[in-house]
Amino acid sequence: MGLEAVDAAFVQDVEHRPKPTITEAGGIPLIDLSPLLAGPVGGGDDSCCAALRGLVDEVEAACRDWGFFQVINHGVPVELLERVQSAAKEFFALPPEEKRRVRRDEENPLGYYDTEHTKNVRDWKEVFDFVVAEPTFIPASGEPGEERLREIKNQWPEYPSQFREACKEYADGVESLAFKLLELIALTLRLPARRLNGFFKDSTSFIRLNHYPPCPSPHLALGVGRHKDAGALTVLSQDEVGGLDVKRKSDGEWVRVKPIPNSYIINVGDIIQVWSNDRYESAEHRVSVNSEKERFSIPFFFNPAHYTVVRPLEELTSEEDPAKYHEYNWGEFFTTRKNSNYKKQGVENIQIYHFKKTQ
Numbered sequence: 589m590g591l592e593a594v595d596a597a598f599v600q601d602v603e604h605r606p607k608p609t610i611t612e613a614g615g616i617p618l619i620d621l622s623p624l625l626a627g628p629v630g631g632g633d634d635s636c637c638a639a640l641r642g643l644v645d646e647v648e649a650a651c652r653d654w655g656f657f658q659v660i661n662h663g664v665p666v667e668l669l670e671r672v673q674s675a676a677k678e679f680f681a682l683p684p685e686e687k688r689r690v691r692r693d694e695e696n697p698l699g700y701y702d703t704e705h706t707k708n709v710r711d712w713k714e715v716f717d718f719v720v721a722e723p724t725f726i727p728a729s730g731e732p733g734e735e736r737l738r739e740i741k742n743q744w745p746e747y748p749s750q751f752r753e754a755c756k757e758y759a760d761g762v763e764s765l766a767f768k769l770l771e772l773i774a775l776t777l778r779l780p781a782r783r784l785n786g787f788f789k790d791s792t793s794f795i796r797l798n799h800y801p802p803c804p805s806p807h808l809a810l811g812v813g814r815h816k817d818a819g820a821l822t823v824l825s826q827d828e829v830g831g832l833d834v835k836r837k838s839d840g841e842w843v844r845v846k847p848i849p850n851s852y853i854i855n856v857g858d859i860i861q862v863w864s865n866d867r868y869e870s871a872e873h874r875v876s877v878n879s880e881k882e883r884f885s886i887p888f889f890f891n892p893a894h895y896t897v898v899r900p901l902e903e904l905t906s907e908e909d910p911a912k913y914h915e916y917n918w919g920e921f922f923t924t925r926k927n928s929n930y931k932k933q934g935v936e937n938i939q940i941y942h943f944k945k946t947q
């Protein structure tokens with residue numbers, strides 16, 4: 589990033605700065621997905637069912653108590669991850685002018701950038717974003733009732749030469765894991781396994797390659813400021829350095845997610861919070877940086893089609909348990925959030941609680 593000392597734009601307000609010591613999150617559930625390797629979530633013979641039921645119970649408790657869990661035996665081939673990790677490392681090691689050839693701008697939100705703001709404070713990171721589905725459409729503006737669409741296009745760098753292929757193959761692998769998790773979550777809500785799949789037909793899912801360079805003032809800045817993920821689910825791979833902190837629901841303490849080789853970190857996003865009418869809550873999280881080691885991570889943001897109207901599922905609401913949210917259009921939300929993260933603004937950006945009904 590070419591910055592020696594921390595520029596004021598990166599400095600967090602005192603109450604949001606990371607403490608010098610942090611608790612390791614021993615309690616974050618670790619879930620073994622091997623019962624899923626046998627076949628589709630909804631089908632299967634009786635021998636798989638006891639294991640699948642056990643798995644559904646574990647996922648339910650994790651979504652309810654944490655909004656976060658880690659999975660192993662997830663079925664994504666490790667070679668796909670290794671290939672995209674080395675492509676990301678090589679890309680971020682390129683000279684700034686080379687990376688800027690695929691820089692995002694106000695027109696196209698995809699590609700390289702190092703100027704993201706979370707809640708109006710600049711993040712200590714550089715990223716490369718690409719969408720999984722080609723073409724991907726979003727509303728032309730975040731204005732309510734906008735009918736014009738705009739295609740957002742991937743921008744691929746010339747170097748490293750295997751970058752595009754590695755990204756695309758990884759996207760396919762991690763997307764199939766996301767669908768399995770979605771089906772498991774549907775089962776935890778006592779819905780048919782495939783109840784939520786249709787929302788992802790024209791998905792706006794995207795993958796972000798994150799690079800957090802060593803930071804001279806890790807007690808003042810954050811790699812990503814505290815936030816909740818706006819989409820349905822996030823499937824994250826982090827390297828061995830560590831730095832992801834989750835706000836523990838039980839006591840509001842920030843706890844560090846321990847890196848586990850060849851695992852994924854899964855978190856419920858705002859859309860599942862709304863669909864489930866608050867049975868599950870998206871957990872607040874952030875990324876701390878350190879002065880010695882750079883860190884790489886790769887989240888897959890599993891997002892529905894832009895035209896999805898997000899509202900509590902009718903199966904999960906009743907007269908006694910009415911919808912806790914006003915409905916909203918996902919494309920509008922997504923476009924508004926993308927625009928506001930691009931530069932510092934005077935006001936808070938769009939948040940899910942803005943749609944909460946007053947009780």
Ligand SMILES: O=C(O)CCC(=O)C(=O)O
Nearest residue numbers: 798812826832875885887
């Ligand atoms: O780098 C990480 O571990 C998490 C990043 C994150 O939370 C995000 O990009 O939304």
Ligand SMILES: [Fe+2]
Nearest residue numbers: 815816817873
């Ligand atoms: Fe996040």
